[in-house]
Amino acid sequence: MVPKAELHCHIEGAVSPALALAQAERHGADLSEIVVDGAYRWTDFTAFLNVYDTVAALFRTRDDYARLAHDYLSSLAADGCLYSEIFISTDHAEQTGLSPHAYIDGLAEAIERAKAETGIEGRMIATGLRHGGPEAVERAARFAADNPHPLITGFGMAGDERMHHPKDFAPAFDIARDAGLRITVHAGELAGAESVRDALDHLRPERIGHGVRAIEDPALVERLAEERIVLEICPASNIALGVFADYASHPFNRLRDAGVKVTLNSDDPPHFHSSLANEYRIASDHFGLDDAALKGITRTAIEAAFCDDDTRTKLLGKLGQAII
Ligand SMILES: Nc1ncnc2[nH]cnc12
């Protein structure tokens, strides 16, 4: 089994339809419009975000999140994943009345328990929601800055990229960066190359969530390679959300061949009928990567991980020892 690593999965997006239904039953909620024949149903990105928020609203306690994250990390470890970063959203916790401290505590307990049981290392990336606007993202950044946690090592922004301009969020990212958090931001998914360029100029990330539409501008692709920006690519998500029509037109190989650092990630796996193992399979079946190349993708992810250098050295050692 090729060892794997993941830098981009939203914990609220990792809820399986079966778990969503179980939570709905506990809380007397009706999901018949959004879970159909055991699968999530949505039509476009806006509808996807609505389903995502509806499901997140069913997670209301520290233990709900501890169970969710433990299940997710255990399943990753069973698929040969050595390292996982999960995007977390204190906004989603607070919308259900859960204190952000209890939310983080539950997630941290899950990360520690999964590590003790399987060896998988986990970290959290505090995330603001772009469609919530600059003030909400700044609040999320300030919370992360004022409440340092050893397992929260990064700050990022997800949500609807078609709203607001990256420069509106520069103060939030400055707060996070000044607090020592490492920076990633979603860009180049729902919007094109200009959105990636503006995110680089105004938010100064080390990594970009998706970034795939950078392919629309060859000069930008060159810049990504030169500046060694790492792309958190989520192939199944991109196809499910219609960013590209099919894997044949997905730019994974064009970006990689241009020298851009690329990684493989599942984003919101059950929404896209995927998993990290499935993303590696897609890279093998559709992008032609052999096991050595897939191992190289894992190495890129570990090198770009928002973890301390001792952990990185340990992970690279494990990767190096793996026989594939
Ligand atoms: N693919 C995605 N793009 C932007 N925000 C998200 N939040 C969860 N999944 C997302």
Ligand SMILES: [Zn+2]
């Ligand atoms: Zn994402």
